[in-house]
Amino acid sequence: MQTSELQILVVLAEEMNMRKASERLFVTQPALSQRLQSIEKSWGFQIFIRSPKGLLLTPAGEKVISFAKEVVEKEEKVREQISELENEVHGTLKLAVASIIGQHWLPERLKKYVQTYPHAKISLITGWSSEILKSMYDDHVHLGIIRGNHDWKGIKEHLLTDTLYLVDTEISRVEDVLHTERPFIQFKSDSSYYQEIQDWWHRQFQTTPKRTIVVDQIETCKQMAFNGIGFAILPSVTLKEDEQNIYKIPLLDEYGQPIERDTWLLGFESSFELKQVKAFIDIIRNEK
Template identity: 50%
Template sequence: MYENRFHIGIVRGKPNWNGMAIRLFADQFYLVDREIWSLDQLIHADRPFIQFKSDSTYSLHIQQWWHERFRTMPVRTVMVDQIETCKQLAYHGVGYAILPEMALDDREQHRVHLIPLKNKHGEWMTRDTWLISSETAWSLPQVQSFWKVLRQFSPLS
């Protein structure tokens, strides 16, 4: 990306990019669990927090939220390598997870409680997805065609 070997990139989180950056959408975070229905229950819960290996900005975002709210980290944590594994463990009652909205399965949501997360200012916790490009690449006809198609199918902000 930084060697300018691409025309368009789609990046989650805040891109460290000097070229064009267009915010495509925001993905809201939810605490997902079969037993916990309120964030106030977390401080007394003996259930494990199931996390998936993710990019450092995602993990830091969740850790900052947790520390703002509870001042300590979860007592028990299970780390898995895939977001799907994390989701399935939460859906099957093994523990709770914090997942982005796009990872949730509409057909299975009746099995769990979905608690939207807010930061200390009362704002929804989200992760943005961005389209990035250089000014030169943006002027290419194939890039403009891709952008036209993307705009037809995306809730662009």
């Protein structure tokens, strides 16, 4: 069986939907269905069960997919090793990045990367730092960028430190929070960030917020605060100096110092040896 056919099976197993898989593979649904029938015929048994809700793997199909993923991953690693022999930067740079960094810090660096190395590809996933760590340990990516101080047994390099601010269109002093009926807008985050905010809040006010709105994304939280719906606590990496008509009050710890949050680059030594990874690291080091 050709590797291209194994790649088709891997995409089908990831999507479990013919339409979505055909879009990813840039083929029509009928053409993909025909290819799948041909692949199943070559194996001599059904790999997927078609249903109105999508695809289901047969027990035999599960073993085939496991085999397909292994072969595709090995081929990709071989191609990366071969690209190391060439002068230009090739291969796929696989990144797993904390959502806040992916939205506000990373795009400028990635733009420079793709302009400088047009032959390189990028695979990017974003999420909470705990999810990024799991992707790293599962060996799904080359580099991870996380928020907060987490244990890591590979290479760990400091990228940036930012501070936390209470932002609002009306509140200009922290003490005014106790007298407002405006809601506290929170965004869902990993446990370490949430605990940091909770600790500051209880140390500052010894009470809970009167009203709270919880949103899924930090950018939604920011836009709601900037549009006067309520106040929020945001890291400085999400804020710009020239933003108008918004108060930004720094959060202080028990010693009167700004509360800071670190961002780290993580990786294993083997990944740092890849040319496309080295190129990306050089860019972000030069941007510090």
